Amino acid sequence: MKRNEFIKRLKAGLKGMPQEDIAEIVADYEEHFDAGAADGRSEEEVAAALGNPSRLARELRFEAGFRNWESARSPSSAWSAILAFMGLATIDILILLPVVLPVIGVVFGLFVAVLAIFVSGGFVLIAGPFSGFPGGWLVAILAGLGMMSAAVAAGALLMLISIGIVNALMWFGRLHYRVIEPAIHAED
Amino acid sequence: MSEIEIQLKKGVLGLCVLALLSRGDSYAYEIASRMADAVDMGEGTIYPLMRRMQSEGLVTTYLEESPSGPPRKYYRITDTGRERLSEQVGDWRTFTAAVNGLILGSEAPMEEGETSHEA
Incomplete structure (x- = not known):
């Protein structure tokens, strides 16, 4: 999987969360790809090491819902x-x-x-x-x-x-x- | 990797991250790659974990210029984080000592193993 596709699938999975949260999460993963590239790894390698973007999105969404509930x-x-x-x-x-x-x-x-x-x-x-x-x-x-x-x-x-x-x-x-x-x- | 290994590693991930950060600030990519080498799991899991630890006040973040490319988000352990770390290290030691006692139980009588932990 290329970087673009990973980010696309991640964003699709995060749909419905507040815009600034999505932007922050996406920036984290973009940074990860940048650091991976600086490390001499290919986009495919980094994406494979990161894991399934849809599953990561589900976990991030659930955590966000949980935090909202905890705070208010x-x-x-x-x-x-x-x-x-x-x-x-x-x-x-x-x-x-x-x-x-x-x-x-x-x-x-x-x-x-x-x-x-x-x-x-x-x-x-x-x-x-x-x-x-x-x-x-x-x-x-x-x-x-x-x-x-x-x-x-x-x-x-x-x-x-x-x-x-x-x-x-x-x-x-x-x-x-x-x-x-x-x-x-x-x-x- | 066996099931018990996966569960054990997932459980102690937070402890390992706090331990790494207690020795110096770091950015997620570095944490993830060090964890991936040692603990062998998806690097992506680090981000949900870091967000959770940040919201629990165990770590804080700041931006710092990187030698290559855009600024990086660094994580620093807080005082709460250090407290949590020493608690968890204590739990971990007790747990591994108990498990070791049971695994090695065939070599030493059980009661001896138990009293030595309570002492």
Whole structure:
């Protein structure tokens, strides 16, 4: 493989990452080819020693997603971490998907339910006292507050659970390319 | 190369890079070629590793003019990196001592080997 093709395949694999990160990574590998040439090695030799560019790109992408998730725990960083995880897209992860997707779906559904309980708690709190709530207005206010705080508690619990799930995915992803993938493609 | 060799080498790659850098700053190509000679693995793996170590604050980078061509990115080990290195060297010594004890176990009784590690 020539230098141009290596860089092209690397870039293709990095698509979707921030521009400046891609530029930095590509510059690293360009520098490697320059240093190799100064060392008297051919482009093909250097490319062969570097290894498969698509696989390197997958590892770099996954690491970047992992770092984002580590530095900022937000829904969007969780989502991009999950995408980077899916990007590893190889057999063991495809096998895992039927397990992972329902879990993500259930967590999402629970979030929606918690939000609904919170909103209806607010409704009971505000509208209950004026609409003949069984037990009187004080009961309506307390019931409303109770529903809202239960929703907040359940939401916090769900948050912890989803952080745990994403962490577990990241752990598996690292395990994947450190142990499982080298074991599958021991030759490249 | 057998499977156990690959796993072992991948596991200690970070330790080896820190050890190299603790003896002087270096650039990725030089690190990679020294590692490739000694540890025999894809040179490309060095870049994901260096980026990870940089984000963990174990190394920092700076640019320096090279005698041939454009400036090179040099890596320098940080204090955190040195701490991590001495921790990992300690772990490595304990581990290899334990494995050696087991491998050579046929020559010396097990209990003796174990007590000598704890002592």
